[in-house]
Amino acid sequence: MHARKKVFKGLDRIGYICKIIQFTLSGIYIHVPFCRQACHYCDFHFSTNLERMDQMAEMICRELKLRADYLQKTSVETIYFGGGTPSLLQPQLIEKILNQISITYNSDWREVTLEANPDDLDVDKLLSWKSLGIDRLSLGIQSFDEDVLKFYNRAHSSKESKSAIEKARKVGFEKFSLDLIYGYPQPTHELWKRDLSEAIAQNPGHISSYALTVEPKTALGSWTEKGKFQPAEEDFVAEQFEILQELSDKAGYIQYEVSNFGKHGQFALHNTNYWKGVPYLGVGPSAHSFDGKNRGANPSNNSLYLKNLEDGTIPFAVDNLSDEERLNEYILTGLRTLWGIDLGVIHKDFSKDLLASKKSILDQMDREGWLIWKDKNLSLSKSGKLLADSIAAALFF
Structure with missing residues (x-):
């Protein structure tokens, strides 16, 4: 291939x-x-x-x-x-x-x-x-x-x-x-x-x-x-x-x-x-968290983590995501899964039309046999999974 x-x-x-x-x-x-x-x-x-x-x-x-x-x-x-x-x-x-x-x-x-x-x-x-x-x-x-x-x-x-x-x-x-x-x-x-x-x-x-x-x-x-x-x-x-x-x-x-x-x-x-985007709290050094909208991380340093908490300080840095970053992460992660991504969600929550804006790329991927379509849901075939991150990157906004 x-x-x-x-x-x-x-x-x-x-x-x-x-x-x-x-x-x-x-x-x-x-x-x-x-x-x-x-x-x-x-x-x-x-x-x-x-x-x-x-x-x-x-x-x-x-x-x-x-x-x-x-x-x-x-x-x-x-x-x-x-x-x-x-x-x-x-x-x-x-x-x-x-x-x-x-x-x-x-x-x-x-x-x-x-x-x-x-x-x-x-x-x-x-x-x-x-x-x-x-x-x-x-x-x-x-x-x-x-x-x-x-x-x-x-x-x-x-x-x-x-x-x-x-x-x-x-x-x-x-x-x-x-x-x-x-x-x-x-x-x-x-x-x-x-x-x-x-x-x-x-x-x-x-x-x-x-x-x-x-x-x-x-x-x-x-x-x-x-x-x-x-x-x-x-x-x-x-x-x-x-x-x-x-x-x-x-x-x-x-x-x-x-x-x-x-x-x-x-x-x-x-x-x-x-x-699937369910929020989670990550605790401990280097742990990441996601609140359903933004994410963040604790420091990857045991001593710093311990010192912060001993002082009563939360050692957590928030990473505020833009709408575009959220959308691209939805595409990246969703295409790695059996469930794929929902074009209706992309349109409703991000006001983007993936099918229209990426038509030529999607047509080429279809010809390669990498995509599976079910109504407005897009997932990857077995051969598509081999290229999951590259396919997602090509569909980023």
Whole structure:
């Protein structure tokens, strides 16, 4: 496919749908900024200094109290512990945070997710998490190949991954997701096929899969700059994306977002709400928030975050979006999903006629077979999803 050269630039970055409607539900995201060790590809905010976890949990609770009005008394439907490595938190700290949410917010939880590394899962922790109301685990598997795991600097082994899944099932977890990375440079696609087949064989309800991306301030970025690592060609990565689509579809998974595949009734509710534009409050260092109209973020600095909250200051910077920015984010995020974008919403809420203003571009995309039309709803075909962000960018105002 000649257009593959533009495929993966920004493919795995999540934007925000900004449909302007009245919301009755919301979510809370808690960023836990600690990891035992740095994965060589990761540029998320974290620290390997684990000494301040108690203090961090205390300040996260304080932020939850200080920002009580942000969600405007909507019911909190989903809670998501992300990171970093939230499974490093002792259960009593997780309980403290959940109790604070219960006290401060209108809570009607339908899903509480905890990101976890396989090496952190033991039966006692799993039982504690389940007793606290956590009902969904997102397991950072990344690969089942030992050499690849070592290259990524992951702390777990393939054996620990399979054991973690087995333990989670035994204590009664029914909802969990496996995270995988594709695009590791190889002469053939056999390694990726083995990884994906092994993940499917574990029969999780959900699989999230992302392309290996070279980020500047990572070990991988440094190696690439020094010529010690050669990333895979974009066509190779695109082929692996197509293998992901093919094998997951055969196994009964629905690609409901570019990087997310779920069986019926197993879509990640918290992330689905992100893409549908439901407001959420993000607490913790580097956490982002969205109030249904504007967004903002906390500083990506543990010390600064802690100091601000100790002083009683909310460390949150608002990013006021223009109508055009909201519209473009709606297009960007919506086209990544199964549900697509609604041309009626664009006309009603943004006073724009996408069909008229982008007619020639849309006609060309139609001829390429990238679009699916259903009344006034526009979504992407399988081949279109390969180019999701490039297609969205071409439709920006």
